[in-house]
Amino acid sequence: MLSIYYGDMPEAIYNPARFFKNSYKDDWITDELSKQMIKDVDKSEVIGARVIDSPVLGGISPRELSGGVKTLIDIYKCPDKVFNASACGDNCAKWLIVLGNRMDITINLRHIMDFGEESFTIKILNTGQTVNSMDEMIPVAGMFVR
Amino acid sequence: MNGIHKITVSNSSVKYEFDIKRNITIIKGDSATGKTTLVEMIGEYYESGESSGINLVCDKSCRVLAGRDWSTLLLTIKDSIVFIDEDNDFMISDDFARMVRDSDNYYVIVTREGLPNLPYSVDEIYGIRSSGKYAGLFQAYHEFYHIYGDHTPDERVIPHTVMVEDSNSGYDFFKGLSDGKDYEVISAGGKSKIFTEILENKRDGSIVVIADGAAFGAEIDRISKLVGRRRDIVLFLPESFEWLILYSGVLKNRELEKIMKRPNDHIESRDYFSWERYFTHLLMEMTKDSYLKYSKNRLNPVYLHDGISQRIRENIRNIEL
Missing domain, CATH: 3.40.50 (Rossmann fold)
Structure with a gap:
């Protein structure tokens, strides 16, 4: 299940891109779900563990992936840690739902991410409430973040 | 700069x-x-x-x-x-x-x-x-x-409640306009309280939220996400209430016209943390020796006289005040 803590969270990893740079392993990149996230968010194709084809930047290494996709892979590969997912744009939101359907993960958000119009199940740790739509989420999240 | x-x-x-x-x-x-x-x-x-x-x-x-x-x-x-x-x-x-x-x-x-x-x-x-x-x-x-487009409503809105960010001259102005009309003017008590005030508002009918756009950037995301899901709320975000007066043409001044066309060239970032502060200073300076003498804390009643208030209202598009 996906759980969110809104607002300042000192134990969360504020800079997930730096964590990724110093922690990722080859198999994080070649994992099937990682490849799908890279393809969807960065529009880039994983050629091999150390080479990714970006439509804008050309051949890049995993270190040059977007901050959003690095954060998604951090969350996927280190579910015991809490990352600042405000490093992710709204185009990462559906993948947070996918990850939350696969495993128990907790993220820290410092803004109101848009999870779209389909129903979902997310626990808001600040209040203990479970919300199923943006209509339910916004009034709760907006009390803790801007 | x-x-x-x-x-x-x-x-x-x-x-x-x-x-x-x-x-x-x-x-x-x-x-x-x-x-x-x-x-x-x-x-x-x-x-x-x-x-x-x-x-x-x-x-x-x-x-x-x-x-x-x-x-x-x-x-x-x-x-x-x-x-x-x-x-x-x-x-x-x-x-x-x-x-x-x-x-x-x-x-x-x-x-x-x-x-x-x-x-x-x-x-x-x-x-x-x-x-x-x-x-x-x-x-x-x-x-x-x-990211956040023009907030002007597409169709004419008749408010039941007007929520103003604070209780200064802007509030006095909109409160004055409401005399004898069917809507209520309330103060949110600060821009950071607007989100909660909207949620806690139990009044029927549409709400017009008026705040200083020049310094509302930190609030706009949660407010626009809330407002975007409700048809009964409209945002009106001029640079500031003072900008609204200056822009209305109530003051006749060539230098002012030049400034309002391109304020960027006149607002020194070291002197003014936000444009809102600049426009307050400018309005106070330009009116200090006249019957239009402006004070931030309390509205000079002359701004509610028909001719003047009408000119200011003309720049509030599609909102019936």
């Missing part, structure tokens, strides 16, 4: 072209749109100049601020456009806000988080998009777009 500054930065893969229009600009939006690449290119050009392979054109020095020693570095940066990427948590600190206020730099900050210590405008929050055109054979062209 004042004025509008055009920045063009490019390498063999990407080209960015945009204008920086006031002291604080925010960049946010989807992942993988090139925000970090932009900041990295600015930093690499500063370090190595043209030998970096990057071409940067701007009439001001462009710098990157990052890391634990940010405050020491910032003390040395003058008259520059300072870029800050989203992985720097100092941007939310009081110390950073104080240094921004006291400096003559412009700041471009990448963040999705609202920064309540900084008075930035709802109009200076941008995303980056690839325009689809190519500046060179293999060079993708990137430009800025407004």
